[in-house]
Amino acid sequence: MRRTLLLLVCIAALSAAAQVQSANSAADLVFTELLDGDITGRSLMVLDDPVTEGTVMGSWSYEVTVPADGYLVLVDDMAYANWEHPCRWVFVDAHGRMEIVRMTTPPNALQRMRVVRTCLPGQSDGRGQYEDFLAWFEPNVQSTPSQAEHMYALIISGGASQGSNHIRYYGDVQFIYNVLAHDxxxxxxxxxxCFADGLNPAPDQSGGLNSNPDFDDDGDSDIIYDATTTGxxxxxADITSMVGADDHLFIFTTDHGGSGKLLNSPPEVYLNLWGGTLDDDTxxxxxxxxxxxxxxxxxxxxFSGGFLEEHMAGTASAPSSFASAASGYESSWAGATYPEYDEYVYYxxxxxxxxxxxxxxxxxxxxPGDPDMNGDGCVSFWEAFDRAKAWDTYAQSGQEHPQWDDDPDSxxxxxxxxxxxxTGIGEHGDSFENATGGLSLAGNPLSSVSTVSFNLDxxxxxxxxxxDMSGHMVQNLLNDEVAAGRHTIDWNxxxxxxxxxMVRFRAADFAETLRAVKF
Incomplete structure (x- = not known):
């Protein structure tokens, strides 16, 4: 259901000597008069077809009534960011008067709009990216078939619509799919x-291409559903029917997101699907x-961090973790890996x-560094989060604030x-000159009471x-503030x-694991 936008309309009549007789002259006027000739951080787009007073133009959630005959110019004020984020719809009439509507999403006509000026380094229609990725990718096997039998993944990227379904979302999904399937x-x-419009052969990307459904070129379609609400x-439903008590689930989402907080209305946050949304409560x-x-x-x-609370609450029956590129109050950015990938999930x-x-x-x-921070031979969810945060330039500049939580702690x-x-006992990758660690177990194979010991500097x-070996947490032996020294725990x-x-010890950045056997 679309809502007519009223409160966000800000009218700015800017005088101009020149008459506006074309889309190009409208865009030039906006660039010189409204932006003072500064395109830093922005993109400027124009709809070549004139717009008519009284016509209703749609966006993802709202409708805007055209205030006067003329042209529509879009000022994207955060060109490197994913939607939703601040932008301006500028209606320019024949006399050079501008009426500005402040929005957080582009018009539905975005696919027909032409980029006039942009800060972005190079536009890409995505041609060749699919082949280039496959030519580069070499499997780096890090699991076993028996482990993989208990691992499942759900990947969602909607893109909102063709005009907003950028090639980087396909890049994000193709990369993670190949890592899951072949590493x-x-x-x-x-x-x-669940991707965009699914197997529809019509173009679904903003560059005019149709997304190849075979991410690894093995002859099978890897897109199972479209990313509509139904898909x-x-x-x-499919994942729910397959995953059982001994299985692990990984969920990956990319593309655009929004927040009702921007307009003081529910829902708190949502992921954009193809022509719809998935909110945090759902x-x-x-x-x-x-x-x-x-x-x-x-x-x-x-606004992906706004899903943190709901994810942790919804998965409270089992160990879980959550990582996001942004907080629940900000945009995420394509960043330094534009146009092919989103920077946070790239790393x-x-x-x-x-x-x-x-x-x-x-x-x-x-x-940029070794992601296996504790040297146990595997990159954990925590390590991948921490390293991506450290390597993402927009996180380091303070424009993104990646979020993390896990339960139980660590x-x-x-x-x-x-x-x-x-992997048994993990060796920390750094050199420590302190006593932290030294995890040991007296009574292994396990007796009725065994003793766990560790040092804390x-x-x-x-x-x-x-x-247990299926990944279920079976006992919480300790989760508290502890004084320095040698400690023991009687384990019944x-x-x-x-x-x-597996007995897992964690203190600050240090972690150790040992195996225990009971006959």
Whole structure:
């Protein structure tokens, strides 16, 4: 349902000596008079067809009535950002008078608008990107088929409409799909992709291309559903029917997002789908209706951090983690990897793969550092979040504030795209000249009571958790502030079934894991 925009209309009649007789002259007038000739951080677009007074023009959520005969010029005030973000619809009449409507989304006619001036380094229609990525990608296997049998993924990218469905969203999805399928060995039917208009052969990208549904060029369509509301609901239904108590779920979203907070109306935040939205409360309902051993989400869209609370509440029945490119109060940015990728998930996925693909603005290749921060041979969800935050230039400049949470505390360092990290005792990648660590277990194989011991060089928060080999947290031995020194925990193991368990110790940046066996 569309709403007519009234309160956001700001009329600015700017005098101009020249008469406006074409779309180009309207755009030039906006550039010189309204922007003072400064395109920094902006893009300027114009609709070549004249607009007629009284005509209703739609956007994603609102309708605007054309105030006078003339031309529509769009000023995108945050050209590197994903929508929603501030922009101005400028209606210019034949006498050079401008009426400005402040908006947060572009017109539905965006696909027909022409870029006149932009700060962006190079426009791309996406031609050749698909082939270039596949020529670069080499599998870096980091899991096993037996682990992958218990790993599932749901990928959602709507793009809103063709005019706003940029090539970078396809790049984000193609990269993570190949990493899941070929690095972490997830079977095709364990990855549900809801993308744009699905398998419709018509162009669906802003550059005029149709999205190739075969992300890895193996001859099979990897897009399962479109990203309409119906398609996404079907995707969640499929995943719900497949994932069980011993399985792990990974959720990945990209494209645009918005917030009712901008207009003081619900919902709090939402992900743009193809012609629709998925709000945070509906998302919570969908993820809470599943059974899994653990659930982990990574979100790129604007206002993505607003999903944090709902994700953690909806997945509270199992260990879970959440990472986002932005807070719930700000836009996310394509950033330094424009136009082929969104920068935050470019580095997040790169951390999970071990390198990044080349793009127009970045060379790709080796990562800025080693994402395996504790040296256990796996890149955990926490490590990928932390490294992406450190390498994302817009996060470092303070324009993005990536968000993180996990429950139980520190469990995000226990899971990766292969499920539960099962590497035994991990060695921290840095050199420590302190006593923190030294995790040991007296009574292994486990007796009725075994003793866990560890050192702590300075007072701080310590978490000691026990997991079974499916990734279920079975016991919380300690989660509290602890004084410096040597500590022991009497671990009553009488209620545990026979099997292999992982004991995970975490204090600040240090983590250690050991295996325990009960016969």
């Amino acid at each position: 972490y060995l997830l079977p095709d039917d364990h990855i549900i992709v 996404v609901n079907n995707g969640f 998302y919570q309902t969908l993820v809470s209706g599943m059974t899994y051993a653990s659930c982990h989400a990574v979100m790129e869209q604007c 997040w996925t790169g951390a999970m793969h071990g390198s990044t693909p080349p793009a127009t603005s970045v060379p790709g290749g080796a990562l 469990c995000g360092d226990m899971y990766y795209l292969g499920g539960l990290i099962q 300075t007072p701080g928060q310590v978490c000691v958790l026990v997991y 193991t009488g209620s545990l079934s026979a099997g292999v368990y």
